Amino acid sequence: MADGIQKHEYVDPRPPVLGPGHDLRSVTSKIADIVFMRGFQKGWVFGFAVAFLGALMLFNTIAYLVLKGIGIWGNNIPVGWAFDIINFVWWIGIGHAGTLISAILLLLRQSWRNSINRFAEAMTLFAVACAGLFPALHTGRPWMDYYLFPLPNTMGMWPNFRSPLMWDVFAVSTYATVSALFWFLGLVPDFATMRDTAKHKWQKVIFGMLSMGWRGDARHWSRYETAYLLLAGLSTPLVLSVHTIVSFDFSIGIVPGWHATIFPPYFVAGAVYAGFAMVLTIGIPVRKFYHLEDFITVRHIRNMCKVMLTTGLIVCYGYALEAFFGWYSGNTYELFMMKNRMFGPYGYMYWLLILCNFLVPQLLWFKKMRDSLFWIFVVCMFINVGMWLERFVIIVMSLNRDFLPSSWRMYRPTVFDFSMFFGTIGFFLTLMFLFIRFVPMIPIFEIKVMLPEAKVDEHKVEELTKGKAPVGVTPVPQFGD
Amino acid sequence: MAEFDDPSAVVAAARQTYEAGYRRINAYSPYPIEELSEAIGYHKNLVPLTVLVCGILGGLGGLALQIWTSAIAYPINIGGRPLISIPAFIPVTFECTVLLAAFGAFLGNLLMSGLPRPYHPVFNVPAFSRASQDRFFLCVKADDPKFNVTGTRAFLAGLGAKEVSDVEQ
Structure with a gap:
């Protein structure tokens, strides 16, 4: 804004959502240049190589798994659901922040989300892809997974729609599809910008x-805006339904430690918590590496910290209520489950969980901590670990000691459990590396909407229509920055 | 086709063009400008209706699929529980509603806009490559009843356009 701030204008004391000194041209070039950069930076190559090694580990594990069967995992009876379902829920939860940022914050008119939504949506897609691998392979015969879908077959069999596992199939596949549509729709105008700024013919063809x-x-644009808003409106209940249904996988069962009505809201809050932690875990280094401080500002990071703090407290409320339910039910099995959870053979996992998800994130109450990228990153790592531990506590610790002491059995993961888990992290990061290098990771047109010069000034329009102001004195944007 | 470098200028120009009686006009901008589509007389689109219809179809279809498979095609009697167990069918019905509605929004938006369409005459104007970056365009189509080459050209130039060019078919 060339004329500066007017006297009566309210001055927002918060840091801006967009760095100063940008115009339509500089926004395009700043974001598009990352994609059009020639060659690869050393840091990118190194990171990609490490991530890709992880992905290769995943592919090898899957090959061996399909060859030998799921006996190579540590799963046993009674712990039939172990790392695979823990990882599934963990990944799905991470994905939720993407939809939350892109859909719910759009509906709430939180314009600060504009610069992080594409990135978070990509994270959603990749996280859901990682999540989907686990149940698909856990069936043991992945080539028969089409049984999960209601496809006409010669045996005349149909899936049982009363099973929460069936709901899960529909919820997760719908979620993956809708997220992909939402993401791609958001990219279309940016691909057009890329097509028009590309220097080489082949780039023009691909982006074209x-x-x-x-x-x-x-x-x-008018249709596009409507469609985008409607998709956001559809994604909002969808994202809540997905983790609710994931929590039904547990709460519909009668296993002590699973059969609780608090599960749906507690799972959804946990998902958002984990997701925001992952957005920051990846966002902080990327922002630094690609010098995107103007687009992902301190304001974004602070806001995300506050969301984490809120959802983290909801999650801790869930932990407290689980303990309360155990006690208040007066049920022997529920009481025993809580005691086993806190002081049983895996008790240390529970206390680690409390440390990671409850104690450490309280640091975010302090403004100093919310302003230090290093400490935020540390807290996020704790949350990432903590959310994984939470699912371990819920799944393994409920299963390994249920009603009959004669059926109790300890669970011990094997090397393949770990190689599969860390492999998906590698796979996820590989996709993230490819994404940030080859796709505009910040929505160009949505940033442009936020620029002051992009706003239509009604007074000016009126003057121009009446022919009072000579056209041409409108300030021409300064090119280059 | 007239080129502008300011969003307010293009909106003003679009309003004047519309008031001058031109109806077959198009405007182009690098980001959505609500006032611009209003100015060229485009107020309502059919996307919401499409989404509603698709959503209803998805919901009914999902419910029908479940009822048909569980009660007719493959009935399983589990402890005498009802075959059509609506509460258990709600999650999948909901997901099917959202899935179809989302496809309605995505495909409806693209197909109604006539996309994908790799070639369009406006791309022949060299300056148009900046329509996706920092320039705004207003285009009067040759089949507009009021259109005539010299008159329209002069009219657009008088609106304060930076440049007026012809779009080759």
Whole structure:
């Protein structure tokens, strides 16, 4: 804004959501240049190589798993659900922040989300891809997984729609599809920008195909905006339903430690908690590496910390209530489950969980901590670990000692459990590395909307329509930065 | 086709063009400008209706699928429980509603806009590559009843356009 701040204008004391000194041109180039950069930076190559090694580990584990069967995992009876379901829930939870940022914050008109939504949505997609691997392989015969879908077959069999596991299939596949549509729709105008700024013919062709001939027609924009808003509106209940249904996998069962009505809200809050932690875990280094401080500002990071603090407290409320339910039910098995959880053979996992998810994140109450990227990163790592521990506590510790002491058995993961888990992290990071290098990771057009010069000034329009102001004195954007 | 470098200028120009009686006009901008589509007389789109219809179809279809498979095609009697157990069918019905509605929003938006369409005459104007970056365009189509090459050209130039060019078919 060339004319500066007017006297009566309210001055927002918070840090801006967009660094100063940007115009339409500089936004395009700053974001597009990351994609059009020639060659690869050393840091990227190194990171990609490490991540890809992890992905290779995953592929090898899967090959061996399909060859030998799921006996290579540590799963046993009674712990039939172990790392695979823990990891599944963990990944799905991480994905939820993406939809929360892109859909719910859009509906709430939180414009600060504009610069982080694409990135978070990509995270959602990749996390869901990792999550989906686990139940698909846990069936033991992944080539028969089509049984999960209601496909006509010669045996005349159909899935049982009364099973929460069936609901899960629908919830997760719908979630993956809708997230992909939402993500791609958001990318279309940016692909058009990329097509028009590309220097090489092959880039123009590729981005041209991806942009589907988008030309910024005002009518198209109008439809586009409506469709985007509706998709956000649809994603909002969807994201809540997905983790609710995931929690039904447990709470519909009668196993002590699973059969609790607090599960759906507690799982959803946990998902958002884990997701925001992961957004920051990846966002902080990427922001630094690609110098995106103008687009992902201190304001974003602070806001995300506050969301984490809130959802973290909801999760801790869930822990407290679980303990309360155990005590208040007066049920022998529930009481024993709580005692076993805190002081049983895996008790240390429970206390680690309390440390990671309850104690450490309280640091975020302090403004100093919320302003230090290093400490935020540390807290996020604790939360990432803590959310994984939470699922371990719920799944393994409820199963390994249920009603009959004669059926109790300890669970011990094998090397393949770990190689599969760390492998998915590698796979996830591989996809993230490819994404940040080859796709505009910050929505170009949504950032442009936030620029002051992009706003239509009604007074000016009126003056121009009446022909009072000579056109041409409108300040031309300064190119280059 | 007229080129502008300021969002307010293009909106003003679009309003004047519309008031001058032109109806077959198009505007182009690098980001959504609500006032612009309003200015060229485009107020309502059919996307919400499409989404509603798709959502209802998805919901009914999902419910019908479950009822048909559980009660007719493959009935399983578990302790005499009802075959059509609506509460247990709600999650999948909901997911099917959302899935179809989302496809309605995505495909409806693209197909109604005539996309994907890799070639369009406006791309022939060299300056148009900046329509996705920092420039705004207003285009009067040759099949507009009021259109005539010289008159329309002069009219657009008079609106304060930076440049006026012809779009080759």
